[in-house]
Amino acid sequence: MVSVFNFEQLQSLLQDFHRISNIRITVFDHNLTELVSYPEQRAPLCQIVRGTEEGMLACAACDRNACAAASKQSGTYIYRCHAGLTEAVIPLYVGNALVGYLLFGHVFAYKSFEEGWDAIQQCCKNYPIDKEKLRKSIYGSPCVSDEYILSAAKILHATASYLVLERMATLKEDSSASKLNRYLNENYTHPLTAQDICAALDIGRTQLYKLSAQLYGCGITQQIKKLRMERAKQLLTDSPNMSIADIACACGYCDYNYFIAVFSQFVGQSPNAFRKKGR
Structure with missing residues (x-):
């Protein structure tokens, strides 16, 4: 690892983000290794999808592609994941060096449950998952508007800037x-x-x-x-x-x-x- 993270400070910062947004947030290092998340437990849908080999591989590929896109545009990248949930990722830079990524995800960004269910079952149709179990995993999920996602993405950007400013992520000085x-x-x-x-x-x-x-x-x-x-x-x-x-x-x-x-x-x-x- 070329960078050093202050996990105690990061955990507190992620809790603050979740407290105001009610969205799960994660820090990855530059190799896309998950370092810390809040809350630790993933959304029920994600747990079910990642419980299959196909879903786990698709999740990893989705993360890689999103982080690559965010790095290419050097800013926040908002996207719908392979399973139909909305996520956003921003690269973390110390100076000009890429040290990691900040990602929020598992957001049910649909106008209604029916619209979301139609999209998600289509996204997950090739995974060996019981349809009723899949439906129950998203039942009761709050529908989040596009405006809310954009606002959360702005806060994500501010959080990333603060994280670096407060030296919660640094390069190893002797590296x-x-x-x-x-x-x-x-x-x-x-x-x-x-x-x-x-x-x-x-x-x-x-x-x-x-x-x-x-x-x-x-x-x-x-x-x-x-x-x-x-x-x-x-x-x-x-x-x-x-x-x-x-x-x-x-x-x-x-x-x-x-x-x-x-x-x-x-x-x-x-x-x-x-x-x-x-x-």
Whole structure:
């Protein structure tokens, strides 16, 4: 594990979230290992579905896909799980390093019991589950509106920010992951190659690529590009008198035209268009 979690503080925070939302919330590490949940017991429907091999595999795949989607958009991802319940997940970042995920789930987000039952039995039709047992597992579930889900997702986002701010999740200070993250943050505006980074941290290329995948969910070159593009967007917005050429140099690009091409591909518009849009 490249991160350290304060379980006592986390447990208290999750209880507070559940107290105001009545929704189960879970913390995963970056490998999708469940660390702590509140309440510990899953919803009856989830217990039944996960009691089958097919359902357990589908749950694991659903979690992986949702966390990957949340990481890709670097924000809260709301979705309906394979069994028909609504969930939301947000990645946890310490600096630029991905250390885990915060997820709420098992929400019966339907306008009526009948609508929910129709959807859930369709979702679970291929699992070896008794239909009446399945129906009883959701009977009496409170119907939750889309507006409620969106509000809960905003609170989830605030909870994730608070969790990191209060250092309930941190990188191991003496770990290679922490050293890599610090090195990139301090040097991404300079010309950097994998060889440079390996030499600076005294690690091999295989370890570097593995650390990058664990920390950032992408290759090392892509992470450097992300850091540079975020810096470029900040300078384009906050420094209106700074030329595009100077911004390119400040972000580690000596070739002005190459910077424009990379920025346009990454952001979806040219630096000039981005700057004008932000005015």
